Amino acid sequence: MSDQTNDGKAIFxxxxxxxxxxxxxxxxxxxxxxxxDETFAxxxxxxxxxxxxDLYAExxxxxxxxxxxxxxxxxxxxxxxxxxxxxHVEALDISEKMLAxxxxxxxxxRFIIADxxxxxxxxxxxxxGFTCTGTFTHGHVGPDxxxxxxxxxxxxxxxxxxxxxxxxxxxxxAAKFKSLAPQLAEFxxxxxxxxxxxxxxxxxxxxxxxxxxxxI
Numbered sequence: 001m002s003d004q005t006n007d008g009k010a011i012f013x014x015x016x017x018x019x020x021x022x023x024x025x026x027x028x029x030x031x032x033x034x035x036x037d038e039t040f041a042x043x044x045x046x047x048x049x050x051x052x053x054d055l056y057a058e059x060x061x062x063x064x065x066x067x068x069x070x071x072x073x074x075x076x077x078x079x080x081x082x083x084x085x086x087x088h089v090e091a092l093d094i095s096e097k098m099l100a101x102x103x104x105x106x107x108x109x110r111f112i113i114a115d116x117x118x119x120x121x122x123x124x125x126x127x128x129g130f131t132c133t134g135t136f137t138h139g140h141v142g143p144d145x146x147x148x149x150x151x152x153x154x155x156x157x158x159x160x161x162x163x164x165x166x167x168x169x170x171x172x173x174a175a176k177f178k179s180l181a182p183q184l185a186e187f188x189x190x191x192x193x194x195x196x197x198x199x200x201x202x203x204x205x206x207x208x209x210x211x212x213x214x215x216i
Contacts, residue, residue, distance in 0.1 A: 033101050045198045046199070049134075068130050069131050073095070074101040120148050128157050133194075136173065159211065163211060164209070184213045189211055194208045
């Protein structure tokens with residue numbers, strides 16, 4: 001694992017995409033927490049969180065509904081939701097240090113430290129909405145976590161989940177959504193570019209497959 005945590009562009013492709021297990025993920029994001037916004041998000045014109053927030057705001061039927069931000073990190077998606085009048089949001093992430101940064105922003109009502117690769121200690125049908133970005137990607141969380149997200153969603157819950165487009169088919173996300181189809185409605189994939197001109201060429205060329213759907 002690299003110690004180049006002051007260089008977000010260097011660390012992201014080499015280290016974040018090379019993660020092999022939960023322990024590696026936790027170590028990386030704990031180290032990265034305090035300067036993630038500046039050295040990665042800002043440095044790379046990372047606009048995917050705002051795109052996710054925009055799509056959620058566009059499709060929600062109730063801006064006061066309870067939302068769970070999956071892989072919340074430092075709170076970039078919730079900041080975007082707040083700008084759009086959506087403030088009843090809770091955060092879930094594996095990194096306590098990332099959530100500590102998010103806590104200072106005042107955009108979440110509750111914080112949950114949990115591993116998405118395990119069963120969540122959250123009751124069935126708890127949330128009316130879900131957002132996610134930067135989590136369903138190389139070496140992070142796979143498609144099996146979608147079963148838990150569907151379980152804890154209420155009937156009619158809105159999901160706006162960003163998935164790295166390059167692995168959508170190969171990592172099994174397409175197959176998982178097919179298997180979940182009887183439980184889903186209004187399913188569609190919206191492909192978006194998530195990085196601006198300041199990002200390196202590999203990031204600029206990458207896209208996010210945003211899965212937008214509701215639970216039946």
